Amino acid sequence: MSEERMPGEFAKLVEAAKQQEQPQRLLMLFARAEGNKKKKANASHQTGTVTPLMCVDKLPEELESFEALIKEADIIASDWSFVLIGGLGGVDGEAPPTEAAEPYLNQMANDLMMGQDLSGYTILDRQQSPVLLQVR
Template structure:
């Protein structure tokens, strides 16, 4: 599995996935953040908990836009705060089947719940802004 941090908008991420040597399957974990009070010493940092809500895997060609992805996600669960995204590369010119995504999606959820390093994932909020999550 490649977990590539791609700066910029979701469109750039889709284009990067399409340009990989092997076809990709995008792995997405939608999560909800429940914040506590902001720290007095640094108002830009919040503490709180993060809960995985749902996992989705799609080929880049199956996603028209970030807005379409939001609409589809909201039809299932609408209280998500951000999405973690990774790519799973295929072999011999074939994209991985959806069945191959499950263990990696489980790993993403475990990484999030266990406070593991998430710097290898692209994390975007609902407005496509990059999000930095750090374990305490």
């Protein structure tokens, strides 16, 4: 008997982007987390620093799977820990061009580096598990 696999968070996100009224461009910022050396009693809460590594923007139709995205990202930098994902909506039935994504990708990197609110982004680790980042 084959076991039906639930769609991952990334697949759900891509599908939601495809369902929007206006075409979307997905914005992705790959970042590296470096934890502090101190051991905490509660291992589910870690502290450390986060460094943006690289950005990419893609139309939902250009994204085959999370595994394919990982392979593509690892060619450029394999030391990333998680990816922040946001969306940019189009106008009049046209998806935003890749040039329109640059200021938003820069904003994502600035938000991360400056410890701003990241609740507007979906954040996934390399296993596609949701990540919650909090500023201290």
